[in-house]
Amino acid sequence: WNLKSIVAGFSTSNLDEAQISPENVIPGFDMGINTPSPIDHTEKNRQQMLHELGLNPNLLAYLKQVHGNHVIEATNPGLLGEADGLxxxxxxxxxxxxxxxCAAVLIADQDQKVIGAFHAGWRGAVGGILNNGIKQMKNLGGKEFSAWISPCIGLTAFEVGDEVAAQFPAKFVHTQGFSKPHIDLKSFVIENLQNLGLKRDRIFADERCTFENTEFYSYRRQGKQSGRMLAVISMIP
Known part of the structure; x- marks a missing residue:
């Protein structure tokens, strides 16, 4: 997207497959707070990313994400508690x-000067994280929103059990050619945003699959040794 007063970015693993990592440090550009990498290592990575985006490295607000639908209004930087939206x-x-x-969804109304960042894994997506986020952004004056959806696990890789598939509308559940149900998470998120009033031409989705592309960390591909990518959004005065 191209919003003049908005700065946004998304990290990759920045991983050289031949890279040898120190013990207990996940190779690459790990941003996580609950990964095996030491906190000071991932904090340095987060600060480096903000610096490269031209943002103050000390003014990042983030969360202990819990796959829910709670949204926090951020007024200060730092770890702001358990939630999945800011x-x-x-x-x-x-x-x-x-x-x-999971998908990171960044939303902005640059005219009304309100922004949001949301963690939309399957639980949060079906649980209404974006519904709650847009509602609270409207309460802050937001009217005309643009959204960006990060790379996330794609349809081909996102195999689920029947109990998960049952929580999605049938058109997002694919069974033909698969032995188990597969979910099209990104398409679900796009339609969710449209149902919340966003115009389709204001929704920008990166179609790359995190499972299939080694430039991204993937929990499903790497398990507990997976790092985390960071999606960032900020307004400039």
Whole structure:
């Protein structure tokens, strides 16, 4: 997307497959807070990313994400508690979401100066994280939103059990050619945003699959040794 007053970015693993990593440090550009990498290592990576985006490395607000639908209004940086969405009207404050197969959704109304960042894994997506986020952004004055959806696990790789498939509308559940149900998470998120009033031409989705592309971390591909990518959004004055 191209919003003049908005700065946004998404990290990759930046991983050289031949790279040898120190013990207990996940190779690459791990941003996580609950990965085997030491906290000071991932904090340095997060600060480096913000610096490269031209943002203040000390003004990142982020969360202990719990696959829910709770949204916090951020007024200060740091770890702001357990939730899966952040919104703010404050310029220069960066909002961060960590993912490794789930979708990160960044939303902005640059005219009304309100932004949001949301963690939309399958639980949060069907549980209404975006519904709650848009509602709270409207409460802060938001009207005309644009959204960006990060790379996430794609249809071909996202095999689920019947109990998960049952929580999605049938058109997002694919069984033909598969032995078990597969979910089209990104298409579900796009339609969710449209149902919340966003115009399709204001929704920008990166179609790359995190499972299939080694430039991204993937929990399903790498398990507990998976790092995390960081999605960031901030407003400049």
């Amino acid at each position: 919104i703010t009207t404050q310029s220069n404050l960066a909002l961060g979401i960590l993912v490794a197969d």
